Amino acid sequence: MNLVFRLAWRNLWRHPRRTWLTTAAMMFSNTLLVFMISLQFGMYGLMIDNTLQAFTGHLQIQAPGYKDDQKIRQTVADIVPLAESLRAELPSVSIAARGTAFALVSSEERSYGIAVFGVEPAYEPDVSTIPGLVSEGRFLGDIDAPEIIIGAALARNLRAGLGDELTVLGSGRDGSFAAAVVDIVGIFDSGIADVDRSITEIPLGLFQDVFFMDGSGHQIVINAGSIDGVAELQSKVGSLLPAGQDLVVHDWDALQPGLKQAIKADMSSAFLMYGILVILVAFSVLNTQLMSVLERTHEFGIVMSLGLTPGRLGRLVLLETAIMGALGLVLGAVLGGLVTSWFSVNGFAYPGMEELASKFNLPARFFPQVSPLTLLVGPAVVFLFTLLAAVYPALRLHRLQPVEAMRAV
Amino acid sequence: MTAVRCVDLCKTYRQGEVDIKALDHVSIEIKEGGFVCLSAPSGGGKTTLLNAIGGLDKPDSGEVYIAGQRIDNLSKGELAELRLRQIGFVFQAFNLIPVLTARENVEFVMQVQGVPAGERQRLAHAILDEVGLAGLEDRRPADMSGGQQQRVAVARAIVSRPALVLADEPTANLDSKTADELMELFRELNDHHSTTFVIATHDKRVMGYAKRLVRMLDGRIVADIKQDAA
Ligand SMILES: Nc1ncnc2c1ncn2[C@@H]1O[C@H](COP(=O)(O)OP(=O)(O)O)[C@@H](O)[C@H]1O
Ligand SMILES: [Mg+2]
Numbered sequence: 001m002n003l004v005f006r007l008a009w010r011n012l013w014r015h016p017r018r019t020w021l022t023t024a025a026m027m028f029s030n031t032l033l034v035f036m037i038s039l040q041f042g043m044y045g046l047m048i049d050n051t052l053q054a055f056t057g058h059l060q061i062q063a064p065g066y067k068d069d070q071k072i073r074q075t076v077a078d079i080v081p082l083a084e085s086l087r088a089e090l091p092s093v094s095i096a097a098r099g100t101a102f103a104l105v106s107s108e109e110r111s112y113g114i115a116v117f118g119v120e121p122a123y124e125p126d127v128s129t130i131p132g133l134v135s136e137g138r139f140l141g142d143i144d145a146p147e148i149i150i151g152a153a154l155a156r157n158l159r160a161g162l163g164d165e166l167t168v169l170g171s172g173r174d175g176s177f178a179a180a181v182v183d184i185v186g187i188f189d190s191g192i193a194d195v196d197r198s199i200t201e202i203p204l205g206l207f208q209d210v211f212f213m214d215g216s217g218h219q220i221v222i223n224a225g226s227i228d229g230v231a232e233l234q235s236k237v238g239s240l241l242p243a244g245q246d247l248v249v250h251d252w253d254a255l256q257p258g259l260k261q262a263i264k265a266d267m268s269s270a271f272l273m274y275g276i277l278v279i280l281v282a283f284s285v286l287n288t289q290l291m292s293v294l295e296r297t298h299e300f301g302i303v304m305s306l307g308l309t310p311g312r313l314g315r316l317v318l319l320e321t322a323i324m325g326a327l328g329l330v331l332g333a334v335l336g337g338l339v340t341s342w343f344s345v346n347g348f349a350y351p352g353m354e355e356l357a358s359k360f361n362l363p364a365r366f367f368p369q370v371s372p373l374t375l376l377v378g379p380a381v382v383f384l385f386t387l388l389a390a391v392y393p394a395l396r397l398h399r400l401q402p403v404e405a406m407r408a409v
Numbered sequence: 410m411t412a413v414r415c416v417d418l419c420k421t422y423r424q425g426e427v428d429i430k431a432l433d434h435v436s437i438e439i440k441e442g443g444f445v446c447l448s449a450p451s452g453g454g455k456t457t458l459l460n461a462i463g464g465l466d467k468p469d470s471g472e473v474y475i476a477g478q479r480i481d482n483l484s485k486g487e488l489a490e491l492r493l494r495q496i497g498f499v500f501q502a503f504n505l506i507p508v509l510t511a512r513e514n515v516e517f518v519m520q521v522q523g524v525p526a527g528e529r530q531r532l533a534h535a536i537l538d539e540v541g542l543a544g545l546e547d548r549r550p551a552d553m554s555g556g557q558q559q560r561v562a563v564a565r566a567i568v569s570r571p572a573l574v575l576a577d578e579p580t581a582n583l584d585s586k587t588a589d590e591l592m593e594l595f596r597e598l599n600d601h602h603s604t605t606f607v608i609a610t611h612d613k614r615v616m617g618y619a620k621r622l623v624r625m626l627d628g629r630i631v632a633d634i635k636q637d638a639a
Contacts, residue, residue: 003513003520010508302504305465306518306565307493309486403466406500 008319011292022288023328026382029281030332031339033274033378038340038368039348040270044263046366048227051259052252054129054190055199057221058230059237060255064248066218067255072101072173072211077245079217080204083120086220089240093224093233094126099207099217103170103178105150105200107160114154116168116200118207118217127223130188130199137162137186144205149186151196160184168202172212180210227252278382282389289321289393300397301405314394321390328386329379336379340370411477412573412605413439413462418471420457420628431457432468433628439621441476441572442603444596446619448610454628455609456577462607463496463575464488476572493522497566497604499576504562505550511537511561512546515568522569536564540594556587560594567598574598576608580615592618 012019052058061082063074076082076097083097099118104111121140125131130149131139140147148166155161164184172178182202190196208215224233230251238249253260293300300313347365420432431454439445447455460466461473464480465488473481480491492498505514515533524532537546540560550558559579566574576595580588592615599606608615616622624632 003516006513007506007509007517014508298503299506302500303506303517304489305463305492305498305500306521307489307491307496308521309489312521401466403460 004316004319005323008316008323011296011316012320012324015292018288018291019324022284023324023331025281025284026325026328026386027332027335029277030328030379030382031336032277033382034333034336034370034375035340035343035368036270036274037378038336038344038370038374039366040267041371041374042366042368044266045227045369047263048252048259050129051256052227053127053223054195056252056255057127058224058227058252059222059234060250061220061222061237061241061247062218062250064246067250070100070218072171072218075173075213075216075218076220076247077216079215079220080120082242083123083220086222086237086240087123090222090233090236093222094123095220095222096120096123096127097204097217097220098124099204099211099213100219101170101178101207101211103168105154105158106167106169107158107164109159110157112154112157114200115198116148116170116202116207118204118211118213119201120204124201127221130190130195130201133188133190134186135189137184139186140201140203141185142205143203144209145203146180146182146206147185148182148200148202149188150184150200151198152187152189153193153196154198154200155184155187157197162187168210170211172210173214173216174212176212178211180206182206274378274381278385281382282385285321285324285386286389286392289317289390290396292320293317293393293396297400297405297408300400301402301408304400304402304405310397310400313397317394317397318387318390321387325383325386329383332382333375333379337370337375340368340374344368344370410441411438411474412441412443413437413607414472414474415458415462416472416474418458418461418468418473420454420461420466420468430628432461432471435471435625435628435630437623437630437633439605439607441605442599444599444606444608444618444620446608446610446616446622447625448616448622449625450611453611453625455611455625457628458625459575459577459607459609462573463498464491493518494569495571495573497569497571497574499559499562499566499574499579501578502555502558502582504565505558507550510547510549511542511553511557511564514550514561515565518565519569524569532568533564536568537561539598540564554587555582556584556591559583559587559591563591563594563598567602567604570602571604573605573607576606578610578612579608580610580612585614588612588614 061076063076066074079097083095087095097120101116102113103116105114121143134149140149160166162184166182166184168180168182170178224230234249234251241247344367347367349365415435415437418432418435422429422431435458447458449455461468467481472479475495509517512533515536516529519529540563542557542560545553545557580591583591595606596618598604610616619636622634622636623630
């Protein structure tokens, strides 16, 4: 072993308890960081997947411009055959076609302006959780049947129930008058008021008839299962689009810009907390290393008179800190990895939140995932700040005069 | 050749209202291979003079030359380099790095000097043998007597063959028998390697070993005697 390294190592263990306490502070915060970051990133993944799988999907094929200005004229032509051919090309992902229109939906007593989606009854359950959330009645069946499902909140607002008739009034693709009478066959309850108030679904065939779509629709929704590899899938889908038609493939970030913003906001509050933790650890290191430098004043005076420069002594102090930091990093990452792995097998319940979680269609137990990133990012930052904390004690050595230092006992 | 030349050194410390002349127009020349004792009662200016010669502290005025090179106007970094390569130091006590063994203490300075590892080991072994510490190379300072610790300090000071060794009361913490042994060692090294020694002391027994005895009082040189030492 290198002599300087040996010196640094032994210097650390002159005060074993102090060194262990400082290392333990690093280890503890590293363990906590590994667990929290694994949990946090796992949650984000779940949050994204759940949000997207509720209705939006990971990708959508649309006419250019439709996303920002949802005009009924901006269509995807021959949408059902196109969805069919994509399903054949991409058997591993779920694909369904939709049409969207805004219409006045009326019961006997009341009317509401609302979005009406035409969906493929056979495929919609693969790209949306709404069909599975039908709590009264059933989901849509035949693609041409005059049926509708509505959310529980809308049902209350309309004072309508299962089996009641609703009138749908709007304008068709060509601007002409569009009207239909449909039966309520199902009422869904997602627990999200906004969804339960504003989404209605009718079969796509009926939709195309009523709104004079001439075989077209507005979006093909693709559910990739998870956000991993969505970018490649996006370009793959892009290459499969028919040459004659002007179409675009939007990813989930373009479709749901609020999602990333929500995650970013959550991240910045979490990172503020982590930051405070890291700074506390840094101060404990600063304190330890200041003491350790101070109590060696006489010794430093001796070796400076032998010709060692303050810079060299400063590097020794930094090396000592780095060894201590590396110890905290390894121990913390290992312990954090073990703790997180245990939870990734046994799951982590949100205490008192099981009901809410089930309402939001989240699993009752959550399984944090350890990855090299979640394992190392926290401990690496702690290590960096540990070294930064030792810079001040190291620089203070430049003020040391050998003659004065040697007078210190 | 002149190993050390001091010209008209002055250094004044202020203690409260009083100015203390630690060095009061001191001039001295020491030949290469010399073995000089600086003797003075406590507070006489020995340490101040040694520190000025070794580049540890700057005089207020006057000039210091080591092997013909003027050093009192060098920068901190240049002085560190000078001490590292040309001057060996032995202090009163607690000279050693407590967590390193005798051998490692000797090797440490050589490592800083850039001596290759194999060479370092060979030299450290040889010098510890020469100062009479064969077999104790792997002991740490806490497991050695005061005399043994001072021998390690001496070994470290001379291992790179500096032209000049400065020792500030090296026997102050030793019993008289151990002090005698250390002084004999100094004389041997002086004879063998013709290293120049300047030893500050107020111990009469130590003075007996000097080839030249320089007496100081209140920062001035009051006597300069050539001796036929034991
Ligand atoms: N840093 C200092 N501050 C004030 N006075 C000092 C300082 N260093 C030395 N002195 C004074 O200078 C005089 C000479 O001191 P010193 O060279 O240490 O003498 P010696 O080594 O012979 O005992 C003494 O009176 C001492 O008190
Ligand atoms: Mg003194």
